[in-house]
Amino acid sequence: MEPESGLAEAERVELTVDAVAPGGHCVARVDGQVVFVRHALPGERVIAEVTEVHKGFVRADAVTVLDASPDRVEPPCPYAKPGACGGCDLQHVAPAAQLAWKTAVVREQLTRLGGLTDAELDGLGVRVEALPGGLLGWRSRVRYAVDAADRAGLLKHRSHEVVPIDSCLIAHPAIQELPVLAPTGASWPAADAVETVASTGGDVTVVEVRDGISMQVSGPAVVREVAADRAWTLPASAFWQVHPAAADTLSTAVLELLDPRPGEVAWDLYGGAGLFAAGLAAKVGASGRVTVVEAAPQGVSAARRNLADLPRVEVVSARVETALARRRITGPVDVVVLDPPRAGAGAPVVRALAAAGPRAIAYVACDPAAFARDVRTFAGLGWRLTALRGFDLFPMTQHVELVGLLVPGP
Known part of the structure; x- marks a missing residue:
């Protein structure tokens, strides 16, 4: 079903991007129709391709940037683009602008849903702080999906389709070194997913998931974490924060x-x-x-x-x-x-x-x-x-x- 604007799936439209929105999107409007645009920045003029049509709004990807924001950078990962991996939303955004983006989303949610005023938020000094370690190589737990060709990869945005990759740049270096991904990695003919862990205690583990059952491939089943002046032990598949800090x-x-x-x-x-x-x-x-x-x-x-x-x-x-x-x-x-x-x-x-x-x-x-x-x-x-x-x-x-x-x- 098409919205009143007449935009249809796969249609391309030129638009000017407005403010950031939750979900890694920015907001734009075409003939009064709300368009949530990924891979864009506020103030940019882009060509966007419609990916989903809903009653009252559509979703789209910015596929061509006509007028770029000064906060735009080249994504370091070749898979961080429309139609590819959906794991990273903001690789096209400069580091300081990523923090400003997230701060703006927090403020918008607290005013619209939380009932707080701008003055109250100013009094709280709302801002998002960076953690040590940089923007890449931080994720200590990565779950890869497996496609029909038995290759491990990551999912497209809002999709179950697997994107085979040869490296995930936000993954911890020890995870990036594992022989899990194509073209040199293992084949996973019986797996639904492959879970990888690189703990703060120095353990590196790979777990294969088959029909909901976890099977150890390599590394210890119980990993060590170091935090809050204590040592912790927990199963590799148990919850722990994914950023080392x-x-x-x-x-x-x-x-x-x-x-x-x-x-x-x-x-x-x-x-x-x-x-x-x-x-x-x-x-x-x-x-x-x-x-x-x-x-x-x-x-x-x-x-x-x-x-x-x-x-x-x-x-x-x-x-x-x-x-x-x-x-x-x-x-x-x-x-x-x-x-x-x-x-x-x-x-x-x-x-x-x-x-x-x-x-x-x-x-x-x-x-x-x-x-x-x-x-x-x-x-x-x-x-x-x-x-x-x-x-x-x-x-x-x-x-x-x-x-x-x-x-x-x-």
């Missing part, structure tokens, strides 16, 4: 914002392997108490193993909403770390936390939209966002990580 960066930010005090009670919700719980335990001391809530079995076992030396830490195996609703954990509680999945915490969890009465909540968010919706729910319950830090944990991509501080009262 991310775990330390987030742990430091959470502890700085929450300022846990000796003797306090703390919750680490969606706690994973227990990264934040370890930092909380060190701050609240022997007279305090920390409870971790995690649902994934691998995360629960990893947290119990890695936090076993901390006697005042309890790990609860449950979904967070279930633990709160069924009183598996109950107040009083002083400080909370809330690190939900991409969909956010959701209104039931937010209401339960507000009712528990902590003095502060550090919210770690990997999706600005979900974070903004939860901030709005907290605001309706009398809570305020008093600090916000953004981190570029995923250079070259649209993704950004946020750590916000929420407190009750006016």
Whole structure:
């Protein structure tokens, strides 16, 4: 079905690009029709090819740049272009402009979905900070899909089509050296996917996934990570931050914002392997108490193993909403770390936390939209966002990580 503008899939149209939008797009308009354009920059005049048609909007790729932005650079990866790999959204954007892009998206989401004003955001000093290590060679966990010719590669944007590649430039150097990809890499006739890990502890692992079952190809099944002044061990397929500096960066930010005090009670919700719980335990001391809530079995076992030396830490195996609703954990509680999945915490969890009465909540968010919706729910319950830090944990991509501080009262 074609929208009112008459634009159809595969049609090419000249347009001028407007502001950035979530999802690695910029916004443009053709005869009043909204067009979300990838591979473009604000202010550019481009020829765009329509890739999807929806009621009310279309998606398109900028295939020819007629007037380039001064922030445009040549993508270092030959696969970062229309019709090729969809893993990187911003390789055509200069480093400083990538941070500005992500900052603009965060501000837009918090005003449109979170109900905050520009003045409030100015007061928070919203900005996205770079991590050490540069824009390439940072990704310590890469999952490759396998195509019909048994070659490992990455997916096109919004597609299940596999793009065979010979190298992924954002992958950790140790992953780039693995014989996984064409033309010199292994063939994967029985695999659905190939998972690779290069841990901060120096382990390098390859796992083949067949019909949902993981099979070790090389390297240790349990890898070591180093973060927050501790050594961690966890299964290679368990969740851990993919940027080598991310775990330390987030742990430091959470502890700085929450300022846990000796003797306090703390919750680490969606706690994973227990990264934040370890930092909380060190701050609240022997007279305090920390409870971790995690649902994934691998995360629960990893947290119990890695936090076993901390006697005042309890790990609860449950979904967070279930633990709160069924009183598996109950107040009083002083400080909370809330690190939900991409969909956010959701209104039931937010209401339960507000009712528990902590003095502060550090919210770690990997999706600005979900974070903004939860901030709005907290605001309706009398809570305020008093600090916000953004981190570029995923250079070259649209993704950004946020750590916000929420407190009750006016």
